[in-house]
Amino acid sequence: MDFNLNSFVRSSLLSLQPYQSAREEFVNHGRKMILLDANENPFETNSNRYPDPLQVELKERIAKWKRVALQKLYLSNGSDEFISQLIMCCCEPDRDSILILPPTFGMYQVAAKTHNVGVVEAPLTSDFQIDFEKIKSVLTPKVKIIFIPTPNNPTANSFDNETLHKILSSFTGLVVIDEAYVEFSKEKSFVLQLERYPNLVVCQTFSKAQGLAGARLGMAFAHPELILFLNRIKAPYNINSLTIGTALQRLNEQDKVQSQVKYILNERNILEIELPKISFIEQCYPSDANFILVKVDNSKLRYNQLIERGIVVRNPSKNRGCANTLRITVGLAEENKALLNALKNMEEYHEKSTFYRP
Ligand SMILES: Cc1ncc(COP(=O)(O)O)c(C=O)c1O
Numbered sequence: 219m220d221f222n223l224n225s226f227v228r229s230s231l232l233s234l235q236p237y238q239s240a241r242e243e244f245v246n247h248g249r250k251m252i253l254l255d256a257n258e259n260p261f262e263t264n265s266n267r268y269p270d271p272l273q274v275e276l277k278e279r280i281a282k283w284k285r286v287a288l289q290k291l292y293l294s295n296g297s298d299e300f301i302s303q304l305i306m307c308c309c310e311p312d313r314d315s316i317l318i319l320p321p322t323f324g325m326y327q328v329a330a331k332t333h334n335v336g337v338v339e340a341p342l343t344s345d346f347q348i349d350f351e352k353i354k355s356v357l358t359p360k361v362k363i364i365f366i367p368t369p370n371n372p373t374a375n376s377f378d379n380e381t382l383h384k385i386l387s388s389f390t391g392l393v394v395i396d397e398a399y400v401e402f403s404k405e406k407s408f409v410l411q412l413e414r415y416p417n418l419v420v421c422q423t424f425s426k427a428q429g430l431a432g433a434r435l436g437m438a439f440a441h442p443e444l445i446l447f448l449n450r451i452k453a454p455y456n457i458n459s460l461t462i463g464t465a466l467q468r469l470n471e472q473d474k475v476q477s478q479v480k481y482i483l484n485e486r487n488i489l490e491i492e493l494p495k496i497s498f499i500e501q502c503y504p505s506d507a508n509f510i511l512v513k514v515d516n517s518k519l520r521y522n523q524l525i526e527r528g529i530v531v532r533n534p535s536k537n538r539g540c541a542n543t544l545r546i547t548v549g550l551a552e553e554n555k556a557l558l559n560a561l562k563n564m565e566e567y568h569e570k571s572t573f574y575r576p
Contacts, residue, residue, distance in 0.1 A: 267332070317365070417441075489558075511540070
């Protein structure tokens with residue numbers, strides 16, 4: 219497929235002159251300089267200077283780690299920011315649409331609506347797989363981006379690779395494979411497919427397995443021309459220096475991250491054995507991530523009973539196909555034990571409680 223940036227990007231943005239920040243205008247190649255160019259406070263606080271707008275040091279490390287050319291890498295204030303920026307970059311308000319596959323991650327829709335962009339839906343099948351024929355039937359030339367999280371949130375399963383390849387090779391717009399949970403997954407990352415599909419965009423995050431949800435750092439991998447464009451529209455200093463420092467440090471701790479992932483997957487296995495034994499858990503869906511979706515008798519009741527016992531899970535029951543479900547993040551061993559104890563205690567409570575009205 220030929221990559222023609224003009225067919226992906228909003229026309230009004232093609233002629234945009236990007237804001238030239240002080241740190242971009244003068245690049246200090248290691249020489250000690252007196253910086254009087256950015257109206258900063260000269261007294262040292264560890265972050266009194268603006269950060270590198272293009273995060274070159276961090277990107278060099280990530281590019282090496284992911285085996286991707288630096289020109290294909292974009293960093294954002296969490297994947298949430300990237301999702302919004304990509305829609306802003308590619309979709310004409312009041313005209314274009316994105317395609318989502320519900321039940322899916324909620325931010326795609328929020329970002330689209332924020333930018334006055336339409337949302338077309340191709341729901342997953344009842345076993346939470348992609349319905350390729352449904353996608354074909356709802357696609358129109360106005361759909362510019364398809365968002366596919368795999369493993370999917372809130373269902374936790376990964377999608378069939380063959381279907382993803384079929385979508386990538388047949389759709390003429392951008393396909394975002396959102397790999398927020400990739401470190402937990404048995405599937406290989408699509409980052410390795412960037413050469414093959416110019417319309418492929420992969421996003422990953424430091425918020426999940428990397429353990430830096432509070433630092434807010436997302437990574438997107440895409441065609442270099444699209445990255446250039448995102449760099450032109452982004453806020454000049456979207457990644458702050460504290461986050462850059464924390465992420466650089468985390469990159470030195472990948473052995474630790476891997477052992478944490480192993481621990482979490484082991485804990486997930488225990489939960490997958492124990493949860494189906496709870497009488498009011500009707501189904502425990504297969505997970506390829508660090509959370510599990512379960513179907514219960516009454517999600518509102520069970521959610522509130524867990525809150526009473528000091529445990530917070532997510533109730534995604536409003537999502538299509540997710541009635542009476544709870545989404546449970548895998549925690550530390552003692553937290554998971556506390557969860558199982560609470561669930562067992564709720565079984566007894568339910569049996570004894572004859573006055574309860576849901
Ligand atoms: C599929 C998916 N993508 C993206 C995100 C957001 O990631 P970030 O914390 O980097 O904004 C989440 C968070 O729950 C998610 O589930």
